[in-house]
Amino acid sequence: MIKLNKPEEGPTIPHATTGHCRLIKAKGKIIERYDNSEKLVFNPIYRDEIIKKELMVKVQKNKCCYCEKLIFDDFEVEHFRPKEAVIHNGKLENPGYYWLTYDWDNLLYSCNKCNKKKGNDFPLKDEAQRARNHNMAITNELPLLLNPSAQDPEDYLEFLGLEIVAKPGVNNEVAIKTLDTIKLQRDELFHLRCEKFFQIRDYTHNLYEMVKDDEELELEARVKCIEYLESKTQNDQEFSMLIRHNYDKLRPNLI
Numbered sequence: 001m002i003k004l005n006k007p008e009e010g011p012t013i014p015h016a017t018t019g020h021c022r023l024i025k026a027k028g029k030i031i032e033r034y035d036n037s038e039k040l041v042f043n044p045i046y047r048d049e050i051i052k053k054e055l056m057v058k059v060q061k062n063k064c065c066y067c068e069k070l071i072f073d074d075f076e077v078e079h080f081r082p083k084e085a086v087i088h089n090g091k092l093e094n095p096g097y098y099w100l101t102y103d104w105d106n107l108l109y110s111c112n113k114c115n116k117k118k119g120n121d122f123p124l125k126d127e128a129q130r131a132r133n134h135n136m137a138i139t140n141e142l143p144l145l146l147n148p149s150a151q152d153p154e155d156y157l158e159f160l161g162l163e164i165v166a167k168p169g170v171n172n173e174v175a176i177k178t179l180d181t182i183k184l185q186r187d188e189l190f191h192l193r194c195e196k197f198f199q200i201r202d203y204t205h206n207l208y209e210m211v212k213d214d215e216e217l218e219l220e221a222r223v224k225c226i227e228y229l230e231s232k233t234q235n236d237q238e239f240s241m242l243i244r245h246n247y248d249k250l251r252p253n254l255i
């Protein structure tokens with residue numbers, strides 16, 4: 001998980017004839033339904049292609065907001081604060097954060113697996129502070145879940161080899177709960193990270209081994225290895241945090 005640079009304002013989706021923003025209208029409608037004690041029916045406009053493109057391509061560089069896996073086709077618009085219900089003491093409680101369904105701040109894009117693991121979980125330090133409806137402030141909440149568009153996950157989490165763990169320190173509770181809620185240590189991710197790690201390590205080591213007895217070529221290989229490794233640590237690369245935290249392990253010994 002890495003910090004996402006999300007612009008403060010999201011895209012607007014104007015209505016074809018009236019020109020009014022459809023997200024604002026949908027938000028007004030869902031609040032109205034709540035106030036009238038009607039069944040909450042969600043307009044799926046929050047997963048409009050305009051939103052998906054802005055989040056997926058521009059903000060998240062085609063990667064899952066939680067696990068940094070590259071996006072193929074099993075991705076979903078994720079509500080950081082769940083829209084329909086929240087889990088409390090293992091039980092599903094309605095409603096969720098219905099009024100944030102269309103808020104840019106609450107939208108992320110995640111892989112299907114992270115989305116399912118997180119589900120309606122939104123753990124708080126103090127359940128009594130939970131905002132139960134649109135008249136209550138979410139600013140009183142202390143979430144035990146990292147929001148990669150608001151916090152830098154690398155202040156909380158680190159890789160020890162191929163294992164992602166909580167950094168020791170004051171933020172430990174948030175880090176541990178985040179790892180557990182999204183299951184960032186799950187087998188599927190461990191295998192994918194292994195694949196990426198060894199693919200990069202084999203490339204740099206093979207390159208270096210081939211030329212290490214030739215002084216001129218060796219220098220070239222050193223430069224090429226470093227450039228290659230640097231490119232893999234960039235935020236648009238799959239599992240960039242893993243590569244950054246394992247940089248020294250991925251360099252051939254003599255570089």
Ligand SMILES: [Zn+2]
Binds near residue numbers: 111
């Ligand atoms: Zn994911």
